[in-house]
Amino acid sequence: MEKQWWHTKTAYQIYPKSFCDTNGDGIGDLPGIIDKLDYLKDLGIDILWLSPIYCSPLADQGYDISDYYNIDPRFGTMEDMDRLIAEAKKRDMYILMDLVVNHCSDEHAWFRKACEDPEGEYGKYFYIEDCPDGKRPCNWRSYFGGSVWEPLPGHQDKCYLHMFHKKQPDLNWENPKLREEIYTMINWWLDKGLAGFRIDAIINIKKPLPWQDYPADRADGLCSAGEVLKHADGIGAFLSEMRDRCFLPHGAFTVGEVFNEKPEELPDFIGDHGYFSSMFDFNETIFGGSGNGWYDQTPITPNDYRSCCFASQKKVGDIGMLSNIIENHDEPRGVSRYIPEGECSIPAKKLLATMNIMLRGLPFIYQGQEIGMENVEFQSIREVNDISTLDEYQVARKAGLTPDAALKAVNRLSRDNARTPFQWDASANAGFTDGTPWLPVNRNYTRINLASQKNDPDSVYQYYRRLLALRKDPRYAETVVYGDLVPVFEDQDRVMAYYRTSAAQTLLVIGNYKTEPQTLTLSSKIRKVVLNNLPQLKTEGDTITLEGYQAVILDVSSDS
Numbered sequence: 001m002e003k004q005w006w007h008t009k010t011a012y013q014i015y016p017k018s019f020c021d022t023n024g025d026g027i028g029d030l031p032g033i034i035d036k037l038d039y040l041k042d043l044g045i046d047i048l049w050l051s052p053i054y055c056s057p058l059a060d061q062g063y064d065i066s067d068y069y070n071i072d073p074r075f076g077t078m079e080d081m082d083r084l085i086a087e088a089k090k091r092d093m094y095i096l097m098d099l100v101v102n103h104c105s106d107e108h109a110w111f112r113k114a115c116e117d118p119e120g121e122y123g124k125y126f127y128i129e130d131c132p133d134g135k136r137p138c139n140w141r142s143y144f145g146g147s148v149w150e151p152l153p154g155h156q157d158k159c160y161l162h163m164f165h166k167k168q169p170d171l172n173w174e175n176p177k178l179r180e181e182i183y184t185m186i187n188w189w190l191d192k193g194l195a196g197f198r199i200d201a202i203i204n205i206k207k208p209l210p211w212q213d214y215p216a217d218r219a220d221g222l223c224s225a226g227e228v229l230k231h232a233d234g235i236g237a238f239l240s241e242m243r244d245r246c247f248l249p250h251g252a253f254t255v256g257e258v259f260n261e262k263p264e265e266l267p268d269f270i271g272d273h274g275y276f277s278s279m280f281d282f283n284e285t286i287f288g289g290s291g292n293g294w295y296d297q298t299p300i301t302p303n304d305y306r307s308c309c310f311a312s313q314k315k316v317g318d319i320g321m322l323s324n325i326i327e328n329h330d331e332p333r334g335v336s337r338y339i340p341e342g343e344c345s346i347p348a349k350k351l352l353a354t355m356n357i358m359l360r361g362l363p364f365i366y367q368g369q370e371i372g373m374e375n376v377e378f379q380s381i382r383e384v385n386d387i388s389t390l391d392e393y394q395v396a397r398k399a400g401l402t403p404d405a406a407l408k409a410v411n412r413l414s415r416d417n418a419r420t421p422f423q424w425d426a427s428a429n430a431g432f433t434d435g436t437p438w439l440p441v442n443r444n445y446t447r448i449n450l451a452s453q454k455n456d457p458d459s460v461y462q463y464y465r466r467l468l469a470l471r472k473d474p475r476y477a478e479t480v481v482y483g484d485l486v487p488v489f490e491d492q493d494r495v496m497a498y499y500r501t502s503a504a505q506t507l508l509v510i511g512n513y514k515t516e517p518q519t520l521t522l523s524s525k526i527r528k529v530v531l532n533n534l535p536q537l538k539t540e541g542d543t544i545t546l547e548g549y550q551a552v553i554l555d556v557s558s559d560s
């Protein structure tokens with residue numbers, strides 16, 4: 001793997017709507033992000049990914065774009081955006097926008113024109129087909145439920161394709177003109193000084209054509225989008241064109257949201273000359289998934305978490321660098337998911353951070369993760385805003401779950417868990433807004449908030465700072481960033497441990513993923529305790545005893 005500037009960095013995802021509101025309308029905004037740049041810099045962050053802030057009806061919270069060239073007034077103005085880019089630069093920070101080009105909004109001018117004249121130029125920007133007597137071209141199920149086909153407004157004999165919500169019509173990448181529009185737009189943003197993009201839902205841009213049914217996997221007679229993707233070949237031509245026309249000439253950093261890639265394609269995606277710089281590792285997030293829906297997903301155990309992480313590490317080897325996450329805006333809070341119920345504590349949160357951030361790869365912190373924000377206890381489905389959760393609730397109800405059971409099942413995985421406002425302090429609305437937040441603040445904000453952790457050396461927040469600082473500490477950086485990862489103690493129940501080794505150094509990362517103490521015999525001498533999530537470490541001869549949820553990073557380099 002060739003070295004790149006971004007390998008040594010740490011990234012952070014901002015969900016703008018819920019980060020910091022400066023004008024009291026209950027919606028986070030760009031001036032709010034600018035206000036917090038120093039905070040993020042001090043935490044150890046270099047790269048910021050902003051979830052979409054383009055003009056949007058917000059049917060899917062900005063992942064439905066109605067104008068790629070403007071900022072939604074709810075988030076601010078283009079001047080604010082220019083100022084954000086400039087202020088970030090001053091601090092040696094980099095801004096990534098979210099590139100959502102599998103689909104746009106049904107309120108985008110292209111789609112409006114397509115509805116006016118489906119046979120015209122803009123009709124070809126989308127997938128529009130004849131649907132005589134309502135007969136759909138194929139039986140695919142959209143990610144948010146129901147058929148991917150929807151009648152075209154004004155033309156009941158025609159329908160258009162939407163892999164996501166019906167307000168998110170898919171763009172026709174087979175049309176070279178559409179691709180040109182997209183590349184022009186990408187280059188326009190990169191010319192403005194963006195460092196690059198997080199690339200949304202990109203695996204979906206290639207459809208297996210011609211339209212055909214695949215075996216139905218639920219009583220609705222439809223087949224999942226995952227099944228559809230298995231039959232789609234040839235995405236590489238689109239992705240390499242986009243790379244060559246946009247990303248390479250600008251030296252842009254890109255991270256793909258890639259699911260369902262074929263294993264042998266990894267070098268094409270993130271190898272030295274890959275389509276993208278990096279892509280997210282979702283192995284833990286998809287664990288236990290069921291074709292029946294969220295209600296049927298098997299919860300992940302500590303041993304499963306370990307296997308998922310190690311499997312990804314093994315798969316990627318030295319091909320490239322994955323981007324590692326504990327959570328994002330599409331997932332529940334990691335501490336509520338990867339720490340078994342009833343065991344979530346401050347040491348457990350620090351353990352999870354240690355295990356994830358010391359993996360080989362680029363760490364992406366999601367806003368609020370650094371203060372240990374937790375899932376929300378929704379009291380009623382009416383408190384949920386997210387379209388995906390609302391759909392999964394219906395799926396669970398149809399499968400026979402009672403309203404209570406269905407709520408409980410979707411609660412666990414709801415995307416709104418991570419979308420509640422950032423908890424800045426213990427004042428009203430957690431200091432997020434002077435107005436009424438668009439989504440209620442988590443009720444636990446007086447207990448979990450930044451202000452109470454900022455100056456507490458034992459806080460989750462201060463631990464994150466120390467952990468992230470290791471990536472830049474000249475004593476450890478080479479090993480933390482580039483060292484090989486070698487799992488150890490894999491047959492020990494609920495111990496997650498691995499070596500990170502470089503030519504000059506061996507670090508041992510160990511966590512006791514249990515509430516009871518565990519004793520382990522080490523095969524090398526401890527030179528130094530680099531980081532410890534508890535005040536002490538018990539050692540005796542060549543054994544160490546880790547307390548419940550204790551995590552340590554040890555320098556165990558041999559004398560040479």
Ligand code: GLC
Pocket residue numbers: 060063064100164200201257329330
């Ligand atoms: C991605 C986004 C998600 C969105 C979907 C459709 O998965 O992360 O939030 O709903 O794409 O754009």
Ligand code: CA
Pocket residue numbers: 021022023024025026027028029074
């Ligand atoms: Ca605002």
